[in-house]
Amino acid sequence: MKHTKxxxxxxxxxxxxxxxxxxxxxxxxxIGAEPATAGALRMxxxxxxxxxxxxxxxxxxxxxxxxWKFMLVAAASVGFFQPLFFTGISLTGVxxxxxxxxxxxxxxxxxxxxxxGGKLSRKWMxxxxxSILGCIMLFSGQDPVSVNLLGTAAALMAGFAYALYVRTxxxxxxxxxxxxxxxxxYLIAGLILSPILIMSDLSWLASPAGALGxxxxxxxxxxxxxxxxxxxxxxxSAPTAVTLTLSEPLTAALLGTLLLGERLGFISIIGVVLLFxxxxxxxxxxxELKE
Numbered sequence: 001m002k003h004t005k006x007x008x009x010x011x012x013x014x015x016x017x018x019x020x021x022x023x024x025x026x027x028x029x030x031i032g033a034e035p036a037t038a039g040a041l042r043m044x045x046x047x048x049x050x051x052x053x054x055x056x057x058x059x060x061x062x063x064x065x066x067x068w069k070f071m072l073v074a075a076a077s078v079g080f081f082q083p084l085f086f087t088g089i090s091l092t093g094v095x096x097x098x099x100x101x102x103x104x105x106x107x108x109x110x111x112x113x114x115x116x117g118g119k120l121s122r123k124w125m126x127x128x129x130x131s132i133l134g135c136i137m138l139f140s141g142q143d144p145v146s147v148n149l150l151g152t153a154a155a156l157m158a159g160f161a162y163a164l165y166v167r168t169x170x171x172x173x174x175x176x177x178x179x180x181x182x183x184x185x186y187l188i189a190g191l192i193l194s195p196i197l198i199m200s201d202l203s204w205l206a207s208p209a210g211a212l213g214x215x216x217x218x219x220x221x222x223x224x225x226x227x228x229x230x231x232x233x234x235x236x237s238a239p240t241a242v243t244l245t246l247s248e249p250l251t252a253a254l255l256g257t258l259l260l261g262e263r264l265g266f267i268s269i270i271g272v273v274l275l276f277x278x279x280x281x282x283x284x285x286x287x288e289l290k291e
Contacts, residue, residue, distance in 0.1 A: 004235050005235055005236055006283075007232075007235075008231070008232035008233075008234070008235035008236045009232065009236060009240075009244060009282075009283045010232070010283075011228045011229065011231050011232035012228070012229055012232035012233070012236065012241050012244045012245060013244055013247050013279065013283065014225075014228050015225045015226065015228040015229035015232070015245065016244060016245040016246065016247030016248040016250075016251065017247055017248070017251045018220055018221050018224060018225035018228070019221055019225050019245065019248040019251075020247065020248040020249065020250065020251025020252040020254075020255065021216070021220070021221055021251065021252075021255060022042070022217055022221040022252075023252045023255075023256070024252070024255045024256065024259055024260065025213055025216050025217055025221065026038050026213070026217070027260060028209060028213055029204065029209065029210060029213045029214075030204040030207050030209050030210045031204070032201055032203065032204045033204050033210060033213075034200060035086045035090075036082070036083055036086050036196055036200075037196060037197065037200040037201075037202070038213075038214070038217060039082035039083065039085075039086060039193070039196075040082065040190075040193035040194065040196040040197050040200075041197065041205075041214050041217065041218065042214065042217035042218045042221060042222045043078075043079060043082060043186065043189050043190040043193050043218075043222060044190030044191070044193065044194060044197070044218070045190070045214060045215070045217070045218025045219065045222065045223075046186055046190065046217075046218045046219065046221075046222025046223040046226065047183075047185075047186035047187035047188070047189055047190030047191070047222075047223075048187060048190065048218075049218065049219055049222075049223040050179075050182045050183045050186045050187070050223050050226070050227065051183035051184070051186070051187040052183075053179065053183065053223075054179040054180050054182060054183030054184075055183065057179055059177055059179040059180035059183065060180060060183075064176055064177075064180050065175050065176065066175070066176065066184065067171065067172060067175050067176075070168045070169075070171040070172050071172050071181075071184065071185060071188070072188070073164065073168045074164075074165050074168040074169040074171075074172055074185055075184075075185050075186070075188035075189040075192065076189070076192060077161045077162070077164045077165035077168065078161070078162070078165040078169075078185070078186070078189050079188075079189035079190070079192040079193050080161050080192070081158050081161040081162050081165065082193060083193070083196070084101075084154050084155070084157050084158035084161060085097070085101050085154075085155065085158040087150075087151065087154040087155075088100060088101055088151050088152070088154040088155025088156075088157075088158055089101075089151075089155070090151070091148040091150055091151025091154065092148050092151035092152055092155060096139075096152075096155075097151065097155045098135075098139055098155075098249060099135055099136050099139050100152060100155035100156055100158075100159065101155040101156070101158040101159045101162075102135060102159065102246065102248065102249050103132045103135045103136060103159070103246075104155075104156055104159030104160070105159040105160075105162045105163050105242050105245075106128045106131070106132065106163075106239060106242045106243040106246070107128075107132070107159075108159055108160045108162075108163035108164075109163035109166060109167070109238050109239045109241075109242040109243075110124075110125075110128070110239045111163075112163055112164065112167050112238070113167070113237065113238060113239050116167065118237065118239075120239060123281065123282070123284070124237075124239055124240055124243065124282065126281065127243065127278045127279075127281040127282035128239070128243045128278065128282070129278075130274055130275075130277060130278035130281065131243055131246045131274070131275055131278030131279060131282070132246075132278075133271075133274055133278075134246075134270075134271045134272070134273070134274030134275030134276070134277070134278055135246055135249055135271065135275055136271070137267050137268065137270055137271030137274060138249060138250070138253055138264075138268050138271030138272055138275060139249070139253075139268070139271070140267055140268070140271070162242070163238075163242055166233065166238045166241055166242055167238045169181075169185065169230065169233065170233060170234075170238055172185060173230065173233070173234055178230055178231060178234065181230070182226065182227060182230055186222070186223075186226060229241070229245070240282060243278075243279075243282050244279060244282055244283065246275060246278070246279060247279055249275070250272065250275050250276065250279070253268070253272060254272070
């Protein structure tokens with residue numbers, strides 16, 4: 001059992017790492033590639049890829065039972081996370097928006113878990129607090145902050161949408177195979193965001209940098225990342241999974257330093273250490289506590 005949970009933990013951490021490459025990948029997209037458009041394209045390409053994989057594996061040949069209530073809520077949540085997140089960071093700044101969205105997701109996840117009748121371990125609470133503090137320190141001072149009520153609300157809604165996606169998708173996986181569920185869920189999410197593409201200039205897609213960038217975002221940072229994440233999600237709790245995906249901003253910060261020439265200040269470096277320590281603590285096996 002512990003071995004299974006450790007594998008699940010590794011899958012979720014790897015998913016966060018792959019998500020963390022998306023910011024760097026988007027920075028290499030041609031001029032004219034709007035973040036919201038890139039977000040819609042990555043979800044649509046990733047959704048189509050996951051649906052094709054599930055189809056080729058024969059996941060839809062047999063009769064499947066779909067809990068459409070949870071399926072649609074999960075798809076809408078993961079889909080709307082993209083524009084809400086981009087709206088948040090555009091109005092408040094990358095640092096503040098990222099902290100509000102990504103940092104609030106574990107808190108929302110814990111609240112949802114408690115409202116659903118679940119329990120939160122002391123280890124999760126301590127590790128999550130350390131990780132969130134690390135996330136705040138990591139981004140502090142890196143970007144000008146504009147106190148904007150709408151942007152703050154959008155970022156917090158993005159964090160809630162992500163936490164809601166994780167919880168509802170778990171319910172979807174209880175009634176369907178992982179491949180079949182992934183194919184439908186992310187294809188629907190991509191279709192929900194497709195109207196953004198109708199209103200966007202997509203001429204930049206014809207360039208090699210544009211095409212390769214979208215393929216990376218769709219196939220690696222979305223399809224493969226969500227496939228790993230959902231595989232891990234089947235064996236660990238939603239709050240733990242959400243906290244572990246804080247490996248995303250950690251990866252993004254490190255890639256920005258290594259590939260984009262960004263510099264981390266002393267406070268940010270401490271944030272990296274705390275975030276890493278919090279993730280490591282959350283990844284350790286849970287000890288059985290006697291009441």
